[in-house]
Each structure stands twice: as structure tokens, then as C-alpha cells.
Amino acid sequence: MVQPRSMLASTPVESLIPPHALASDKEDRPADLDDALQAGLLDQPAHIVPKYLYDTLGSSLFTAITQLPEYYPTRCEAEILQDHADEIARHVGQVQALIDLGAGDCDKAEKLFPLLRPESYVPIDISVDFLLAAVERLRHRHPSIRIHPVGQDFHQQALSLPEHIASRGRLFFYPGSSIGNLDPAQAQLLLSQVCSLCPGGGLLIGVDRVKSRDILEPAYDDALHLTAAFNLNLLRHVNLQLGSDFDVQDWKHVAVYDEAHSRIQMFLQAQADVVVNWPGGQRSFSRGERIHTENSYKYTPENFTQLLMSAGFTQIQHWTDSRGWFSVYSARSPESRH
Structure with a gap:
């Protein structure tokens, strides 16, 4: 049941998040997550899933990265949303619930409030402490909007929403080209889940486009080394x-463009021979050996349109910035899927 707005004004924001999601960055990890971490470290080549980039410090560092001159996606996306605001609003239609995937500091979604006028806002993020701070700010600025934060790793588990969120008029917002962190098969699976959760509603999503190495690699290896700090913080x-x-x-940040697969790959590279220990295990790394930490896939407009169609979306439209570096797509979900 949706709580009355008068109740929300006096309800602690923590109570609106599912209890299992209220763990802080220092939570005790379930055994299966520890097993997955160890398995990744012992694999050949070693890898760590990118969700560990996003503790409270990591989320703050990423927010700082988006302000860097090298990191163009944020500015390109903001340009598109500003220059094509009216067209986007018309294509999106009426929004009852704005559902923000990977909400972070909620700043991008907040800028859409005057344009889309949602009745409720559902920010979803893996970094619960960071999310709580952002939502507390929003509650004071936008008391008329029902805010229902959710702590969830929707890349690793099925996407779910609070039961009291209206099933109609849902708009999923997935900015910043975060969809690129998934390989195309995983991206299609997530998009299919989103499509099934918004019958008659839609998706507004930012997507980074294929470009030259000269533009892409500095965006992930900036002169101030903030991206390096973001990646290295994963080890902490x-x-x-x-x-x-x-x-x-013992480690350094490495970011390279894999042109064959249209993706940036981020690694942590050992600067000398090193042995890493943990309770019940250890791994020796040779100098130059890498741990893979993140991918960021880039798409052509044709390829991403096809991906949306394969996930079940229709009425697909996209807009780009003045340099053609980035795209924002609006896509509709059918009233019913057979």
C-alpha cells in the first residue's frame, strides 16, 4: 500500500528500503558472496565483479569522475536531455513512477522532475549508505514526490520493485551508459526484465557510442588519476x-580499448610479484599480471536499437549530442507481452 504523503514527511527514509538492503559497506558478507569473490581471484585470468567499485567512497569518486573534462558522457547526456527535452517528454508520455537504475546521487533523475512530473520516484542503487544520503536531500527539496529507495544489485539478481509501486505509468531511467558494464547478452536479459516490469510504460536510457581510441581511453584514464583511485579503491x-x-x-590502474569488441576494459595490474592472502586462501600474482574489474561496451545506434527490439521494446526513438558521441533512447513497452 502506498503511504500517504503526509506520512512520508515524518517517516525515516531507512524504513522505505527493504530490510535486507539496509546493510552498510561494512556488512558481513554471506558465504556465497565470499565464495564468488575467491573464485574470481583464483580464476585465470583473475577478475572481480564491478559492484565492488561502489562502496561509499567509490560512489563519491565516481561522482567526481563525471565532472572531469575527459569524461564526456555526463556532459553529452545532459546536452541531449536539455536540447531535446520537449521531444523526449512527448515520447515518454505520462509518468506515474520514475524508476532510477543505479541512481547514485540521484542528481540526473532530479533534473527530470520538472519535465516529467512523476508522482513517485524509486531510486535503486547498490551503495545503500550513499543512496540514503541522496534520498534524505531529495525529501527536503521535493516533499510532494513519494520517494521509495531500494538497495539492490540488479546486475547480479532479478530486478524487483516494491509492491506498492503503481504497475502503470512506469518509466525506467538508466543514464550514463551504465548498460555498457554488461556484455550484450547480459544487457539483453536486463532490458527484457525492465520491459516486462513496465507494461504500457517505457525506458529512457543513455548509451555511449563507438568512437576512436583517442577519445575513449582518456575518459577512463584521466590526468588527475581519479579513475585510477576509483579502481584501486575496489581493493580496499x-x-x-x-x-x-x-x-x-602494489597495483596500478590500466584502461584499454578493445576495438574488436567495442569495449573499454579496466584492470588492476601488479607492479611487482606479490602474494595476496585471505582467510582460507591465497593467490600469487606475477609482475604485469592483471585483475579484470570492469567492461564498458560502446554501441552504434543500429546495434543498440536492435538490442532494445530483441528485449521486447517498440516505438524506439533516440537523440544524440552535437558531436554524435552519445545517445539517449526512449523506448516503449507493449501493454501486454505474449
């Missing part, structure tokens, strides 16, 4: 969760 987070003894000084 893993130490906290797994009890490992990574020393960030």
Missing part, C-alpha cells in the same frame, strides 16, 4: 569484505 573494499591483504601500492 575487497579487503574489508573478504579479509584479504591487498596493498594498493
Whole structure:
């Protein structure tokens, strides 16, 4: 049941998040998550899933990265949303619930409030502490909007929404080209889930486009080394969760464009031979050996349109910035899917 707005004004924001999601960055990890971390570290080549980039510090660092001159996606997306606001609003239609995937500091969605006028806002993010701080700010600025934050890793588990969110008039908002962190098969699966959760509604999504290496690599390896700090902070987070003894000084950030697969790949590379220990295990890394931490796939407009269609979306329209570096897509979900 949707709570009355007068109740929301006095309800602690924490009570609106499912209890299982209220764990902080220092939570005790379930055994299966510890097993998955260890398996990734012991694999050949080693890898750590990118969700460990987003503890409270990591989320703050990423917000800072979006302000860097090299990191063009944020500015390109903002240009599109501003220059094509009226067309986007017409295509999107009436919005009852704005559902923000990977909400972070909620700033991008908040800028859409005057344009889309949602009755409720559902920010979803893996970094619960960071999300709580952002939602507390929004509650004071927008008391007329019902806010229902959700702590969830929707890349690793089926996307779910609070039961009291209206089933009609849902608009999923997935900005910043975060969809690129998934490989195309995973992206299609997530988009299919989204399509099934918004019958008669839609999706507004930012997508980074295929470009030259000269533009892409500096965006992920900036001169101030904020992206390096963001990537290296993952090791501190893993130490906290797994009890490992990574020393960030033993590692350096590496970002390369894999042109064959149209993706940026981020790694942490050992600067010397090193042994990493954790309760019940260890791994030796040779100098130059890498741990894969994140992909960021880039799409042509034709390829991403096809991906949306394969996920069940129709009435697909997209807009781009003045340089053609980035796209924002609006796509509709059919009233019913057979």
C-alpha cells in the first residue's frame, strides 16, 4: 500500500528500503558472496565483479569522475536531455513512477522532475549508505514526490520493485551508459526484465557510442588519476569484505580499448610479484599480471536499437549530442507481452 504523503514527511527514509538492503559497506558478507569473490581471484585470468567499485567512497569518486573534462558522457547526456527535452517528454508520455537504475546521487533523475512530473520516484542503487544520503536531500527539496529507495544489485539478481509501486505509468531511467558494464547478452536479459516490469510504460536510457581510441581511453584514464583511485579503491573494499591483504601500492590502474569488441576494459595490474592472502586462501600474482574489474561496451545506434527490439521494446526513438558521441533512447513497452 502506498503511504500517504503526509506520512512520508515524518517517516525515516531507512524504513522505505527493504530490510535486507539496509546493510552498510561494512556488512558481513554471506558465504556465497565470499565464495564468488575467491573464485574470481583464483580464476585465470583473475577478475572481480564491478559492484565492488561502489562502496561509499567509490560512489563519491565516481561522482567526481563525471565532472572531469575527459569524461564526456555526463556532459553529452545532459546536452541531449536539455536540447531535446520537449521531444523526449512527448515520447515518454505520462509518468506515474520514475524508476532510477543505479541512481547514485540521484542528481540526473532530479533534473527530470520538472519535465516529467512523476508522482513517485524509486531510486535503486547498490551503495545503500550513499543512496540514503541522496534520498534524505531529495525529501527536503521535493516533499510532494513519494520517494521509495531500494538497495539492490540488479546486475547480479532479478530486478524487483516494491509492491506498492503503481504497475502503470512506469518509466525506467538508466543514464550514463551504465548498460555498457554488461556484455550484450547480459544487457539483453536486463532490458527484457525492465520491459516486462513496465507494461504500457517505457525506458529512457543513455548509451555511449563507438568512437576512436583517442577519445575513449582518456575518459577512463584521466590526468588527475581519479579513475585510477576509483579502481584501486575496489581493493580496499575487497579487503574489508573478504579479509584479504591487498596493498594498493602494489597495483596500478590500466584502461584499454578493445576495438574488436567495442569495449573499454579496466584492470588492476601488479607492479611487482606479490602474494595476496585471505582467510582460507591465497593467490600469487606475477609482475604485469592483471585483475579484470570492469567492461564498458560502446554501441552504434543500429546495434543498440536492435538490442532494445530483441528485449521486447517498440516505438524506439533516440537523440544524440552535437558531436554524435552519445545517445539517449526512449523506448516503449507493449501493454501486454505474449
